[in-house]
Structure formats: C-alpha cells, structure tokens
Amino acid sequence: MVTLCNPQTGQSESIPVAPSLTLTELIEWSKALLGMDGNLMLMKDGHPLRNPSLSLNQAGVANGDLLVVMKPAARPAPAAASGGGIDFSNLLGGGTSSPAPAAAGGLNFSNLLASAGANNGNPTPVFYQGMPLADAVDANPHPKAIVKLLQEQEGLFNQLNYHNPVLAQKMRGLPYEKAVQTWRESVVKGSIQSANAHTQTFHKQREFTRRLAENPEDKEAKEYFGNKKKKELVWQQYQQAMQEYPESMGRVLMLYVDAKINGNPIQAFVDSGAQTTIMSKKIAQECGLFDLVDTRFAGVAVGVGTGKILGRIHIVQLQIGDAFFPCSVTIMDSSTMPMAGGGEETKGKDMEFLLGLDMLKRHTCSIDLEQGKLKFRLAPGQYLETPFLHEKDLDESKGGTKGFDAEKSNEELLKAQEKYEKEGNKGGDDDDKMKE
Numbered sequence: 481m482v483t484l485c486n487p488q489t490g491q492s493e494s495i496p497v498a499p500s501l502t503l504t505e506l507i508e509w510s511k512a513l514l515g516m517d518g519n520l521m522l523m524k525d526g527h528p529l530r531n532p533s534l535s536l537n538q539a540g541v542a543n544g545d546l547l548v549v550m551k552p553a554a555r556p557a558p559a560a561a562s563g564g565g566i567d568f569s570n571l572l573g574g575g576t577s578s579p580a581p582a583a584a585g586g587l588n589f590s591n592l593l594a595s596a597g598a599n600n601g602n603p604t605p606v607f608y609q610g611m612p613l614a615d616a617v618d619a620n621p622h623p624k625a626i627v628k629l630l631q632e633q634e635g636l637f638n639q640l641n642y643h644n645p646v647l648a649q650k651m652r653g654l655p656y657e658k659a660v661q662t663w664r665e666s667v668v669k670g671s672i673q674s675a676n677a678h679t680q681t682f683h684k685q686r687e688f689t690r691r692l693a694e695n696p697e698d699k700e701a702k703e704y705f706g707n708k709k710k711k712e713l714v715w716q717q718y719q720q721a722m723q724e725y726p727e728s729m730g731r732v733l734m735l736y737v738d739a740k741i742n743g744n745p746i747q748a749f750v751d752s753g754a755q756t757t758i759m760s761k762k763i764a765q766e767c768g769l770f771d772l773v774d775t776r777f778a779g780v781a782v783g784v785g786t787g788k789i790l791g792r793i794h795i796v797q798l799q800i801g802d803a804f805f806p807c808s809v810t811i812m813d814s815s816t817m818p819m820a821g822g823g824e825e826t827k828g829k830d831m832e833f834l835l836g837l838d839m840l841k842r843h844t845c846s847i848d849l850e851q852g853k854l855k856f857r858l859a860p861g862q863y864l865e866t867p868f869l870h871e872k873d874l875d876e877s878k879g880g881t882k883g884f885d886a887e888k889s890n891e892e893l894l895k896a897q898e899k900y901e902k903e904g905n906k907g908g909d910d911d912d913k914m915k916e
Contacts, residue, residue, distance in 0.1 A: 481494055481495065481496045481497065481543055481544065481664070481668070482494070482495065482497055482506075482536075482541060482543070482544070482545050482546075482547055483544075483545070483546045483547065483621075483622070484506075484509075484510050484513060484514060484547055484549055485546060485547070485548050485549065485621070486514045486515075486516060486549055486550075487548055487550055488550075489514075490618070490619070490621065491514055491515075491618075491621065492546075492621035492622065493513040493514060493667070494623065494664055494667055494668055495509065495513065495668055496668060497536060498536075499535060499536050499537035500535050500536075500537065501535065501536050502532065502533060502534065502535055502536075503522055503529055503531070503532040503533070503534055503535075503536070503539055504532040504533065506522065506536065506547075507520050507521075507522065507532065507549070508679070509679075510522075510549040511678075511682075512678030512679050512682065513678070514549060515678075516549060518551060519551060519552065520549055520550065520551060520552075521549075521550060521551070521552045522547045522548070522549060523547065523548040523549075523550065524539075524540070524541060524545060524546075524547055524548075528552070529541075529547075602624070603620070603622040603624055603625040604625070605620050605625040605626070605628050605629045605632075606619040606620055606625070607619075607620075607629055607633065611633075611636070612639065613636055613639035613640055613643065616629055616636055623660045623663045623664045623667065624660050626663065627651075627656065627659045627660045627663050628656070630651070630659075631656065631659065641886070641890065642886075645886075645889070645890035645893050645894065646890075646893055646894050646897045647662075647663075647666050648890070649890055649891070649894045650662050650666075650894075651663065684704075685704075685708075688700075688701040688704045688705065689701075692705070731879065733870075733871060733874075733879050733880070734749065734878065734879055735749070735750040735751075735847070735854070735868050736748065736749055736750065736868060736869040736873075736874060736878065737750060737800070737835075737854050737866045737867070737868060737869065738866065738869065739798055739799060739800055739833070739866075740798075740799040741759075741763070741767045741769070741796060741797070741798060741799065741833070742767040742768055742769065742797075744763075744766055744767045746763060746832045746833050747832060747833075747869065747873075747874070747878070748798070748832070748833045748834070748835045749831060749832075749833065749834045749835065749878075750835050750840070750847065750854055750868075751834050751835065751836055751837075752836075752837050752840055752847065753837070754834055754836035754837060755836060755837055755838065756810050756836045756837075756838050757807050757808065757809050757810065757833075757834060757835055757836040757838055757839045758809065758810050758811075758812055758831070758833070758834040758836065759793070759796070759809045759810070759811055759812075759832070759833050759834075760811075760812060760813075760814045760831060760832055760833075761790055761811055761812065761813055761814045762814040762832075763832045763833060764793070764811050769793055769796060770811075772793045772794075773790055773791040773792065773793055773811050774791050774792050774793070774794065775790065775791040776791070777789065777791045777792040777810070778790055778791050781810075781812065787812050787813065788812065788813040789810055789811070789812055789813075790811045790812065790813055791810075791811050792808065792809065792810050792811065793808070793809045793811060794808055795807075795808065796808075796809045798835075798839075800856060800864060800866050801864060801866060803856065803858065803864050805839070805843050805856060807835075807839045807842075808838070808839070809833075843856050843857065844856070844857035845857070846863075848865075851865075852867055852868050853865045853866060853867050853868065854866050854867075854868065
C-alpha cells in the first residue's frame with residue numbers, strides 16, 4: 481500500500497498496489513484519484529522517480545511509502561544567490577547526487593519534501609476548536625492523524641457517527657493501530673471505486689473524441705457529448721443552489737398543530753391540499769365519538785392510493801387553545817389512513833387527524849409561514865394563533881426526532897451493511913475459486 485499526495489491541494493489517497501505495477505500505471509491511477517492531468521511525475525523522499533517504465537519494486541517503492549505527485553519543472557539556473565537569497569535549485573532533485581549549499585544567510589528548501597516523508601510515520605494532527613469533520617479530514621489526509629483526532633476529540637467522533645454511522649461503529653473502542661487500519665481500509669475502498677469510475681470515464685471520453693474526429697456525424701458520440709453537456713449544466717445549477725438556496729436541499733417538515741378533541745390531545749396535520757377533514761377510526765374511538773359516525777357516507781377515498789371511508793361525524797368540536805371550532809369530519813379506517821405526503825406503502829403510519837381545506841376555509845384560516853403559525857379568524861380583526869410544531873415535538877413517523885434512538889438506528893444500518901458486504905464477499909470468493 482502506498483499513499484499518493486497532491487502537494488498543491490493537500491489531497492492524498494492510500495491504495496493497495498502490486499510490486500509489479502509500473503510507475504506509468506501508478507501515475508494514471510494518480511490522475512483519476514487526485515483529479516490531476518497533464519504530464520506528471522512521482523517523487524519519493526524529495527527525489528524524483530525518473531524512469532516511468534520501472535516497476536514499483538525496481539524503483540525502490542516499498543509498502544507504506546508516501547509518493548508526491550506533481551508536474552515536472554525545469555531546474556533553475558545554478559547561479560549563486562546573493563546574501564539573504566533563497567535557493568530552490570534542488571527542490572525537484574535536479575539530477576545531482578547532493579544538494580548545493582545555500583548562499584550565506586539564505587534558505588535551502590532542497591530537503592523539504594524529504595523531511596515531509598520522514599515525518600510521515602508519526603504525523604502531527606491539525607486541529608482547531610470547533611473544527612467540523614469535513615475540514616478535519618481535509619487537513620489530516622494521513623490515516624494516523626485523523627484517527628488520533630477522532631479518538632481525542634469526542635465532538636469530531638460524534639460528527640462521524642452522524643455522517644457515517646457504519647464506519648463509526650466499526651472504529652468505536654478499537655485500539656489506535658486497529659482503528660487506523662479500519663479507517664485506511666474504508667478510504668482505500670472508496671478510492672478504488674472512485675478511481676475505477678474516473679478511469680472508465682476517461683477511456684470512454686477519449687474513445688468518443690476519437691470517433692467524433694473521424695466522423696463528425698457519429699450519432700452515438702454526439703449523443704454522449706450532448707448528455708455530458710447536460711450533466712455539466714445540471715451540476716452548475718446544483719452548485720448555485722447549494723450556495724444561494726441551500727434550504728432547498730433539506731427535508732421539509734410538514735405542518736402540525738397541537739389540538740384537543742373531547743379533552744384528548746392530538747397533533748392535527750394541516751393539509752390545504754386535502755379536500756376534506758379526516759380522522760382515523762382509532763382516534764374517533766379514543767375520543768368517544770365513534771358511535772356518532774353516519775355510515776350513509778361510507779365509501780372509498782381516491783387520491784394518492786385509496787382508503788376505506790367508514791362514514792362521517794357531522795359535528796366534532798376541535799379545540800385549539802381555549803377556543804372550539806366545529807368541524808365536519810370524515811372517518812377512515814386506520815389501516816388505510818394516508819401519511820403526510822403519503823403513498824400506498826406508508827398508510828396508517830402516522831395520521832391521527834387531518835385538517836383539510838374544507839374546514840380551513842370554513843373558519844377562514846391563514847397559514848403564516850413567516851411566523852410559523854396557523855391563524856383562525858374569530859371576528860373581524862380578531863384571530864387565534866397557534867404555532868406549528870417543531871421536529872422535537874413530532875415522532876419519527878411524522879418527520880420529527882422525538883423518541884429517535886440514534887444507537888438503535890446505527891445498529892440497524894450496520895447490520896444491513898454487514899449483510900450486504902457478506903453477500904458481496906460470497907460472490908467474490910466464488911470468483912476467486914473460478915480463477916484458481
């Protein structure tokens with residue numbers, strides 16, 4: 481395994497390699513992994529590896545080495561610097577066996593990369609108070625540095641547990657060296673997948689470029705570059721949206737208000753897109769109103785899926801604060817109640833009471849999204865206001881976080897991931913057997 485580093489961006493990737501892999505092949509991998517292009521060269525301990533046809537073994541590259549990937553540059557003229565000058569003449573190895581001494585009072589950077597390579601075995605983590613996980617990962621590309629931070633900074637590990645609970649669960653409680661190995665394996669796996677995707681894209685684009693040069697009317701090549709242009713435009717819009725309208729990428733919390741029916745507290749879903757006001761059979765029974773159902777209005781509701789209508793209660797006193805609002809309510813079977821934003825597969829999951837457009841209009845309600853309130857008109861110029869509920873007040877089934885068990889959720893995710901990897905490994909074992 482070797483670590484490839486782009487000194488301009490600080491990005492690094494660790495990948496497993498075979499000793500027989502050539503430097504040329506490794507450079508191609510570097511282009512895909514680090515997003516680099518053009519003429520590149522590899523450096524080890526501050527010295528360039530000049531013969532790209534050599535294998536890693538022949539070039540002296542060993543397991544655990546750090547290789548710097550950079551563009552070759554012409555060596556500056558070997559003129560002596562004046563007092564206080566800076567000598568960069570040996571930064572790229574220059575072809576001489578030993579670096580020339582710097583002028584008196586000057587600085588010599590000839591061993592800068594060599595020193596970095598020497599310290600690679602025990603890197604010093606970069607951290608500041610309040611540092612987010614993304615910045616910590618970018619600033620500490622070496623697995624030993626980022627793992628040391630994660631084990632020392634509980635806040636960073638909690639962020640990892642939120643963004644990648646599977647990896648966090650695997651690393652939790654591990655000794656330092658084993659945690660480093662686990663992190664490295666995770667990064668390598670992602671790097672290889674990314675490199676494969678970049679490599680395939682590179683070769684495909686080169687092939688279509690060749691075909692289009694030979695035949696400007698090549699239908700398949702024109703379609704490929706047309707789709708590529710569309711994706712670029714979509715990506716530009718996505719970046720603009722992330723910068724200017726990041727809230728559009730988040731999940732929208734539906735509108736609920738606290739209410740009571742016959743003294744029983746409920747959370748009423750405010751849905752101006754629903755034609756009628758609906759209550760579940762379960763809530764009607766709990767509130768002691770089910771005997772008032774007029775079954776002459778039984779039937780089937782058709783909308784997003786279908787639901788069984790049991791009938792209608794003509795007058796239900798919906799209490800908001802200290803005020804009562806009479807509502808005509810359709811009673812639906814609990815198992816076919818729609819979910820907020822619903823769907824056939826989510827019926828019966830969370831709906832108790834749906835305040836539809838019929839009663840919203842009847843009581844001249846206003847949905848004030850600026851203040852986060854539902855307003856009922858009591859009299860000319862007089863309104864009753866009730867706030868929409870926050871995530872902490874709503875159960876998971878309603879899009880909230882009340883009662884959310886992060887550990888349980890992470891355990892379920894980990895089991896699913898382990899099952900997926902186990903099934904994948906079975907397939908890989910079979911392939912290996914076939915090769916043997």
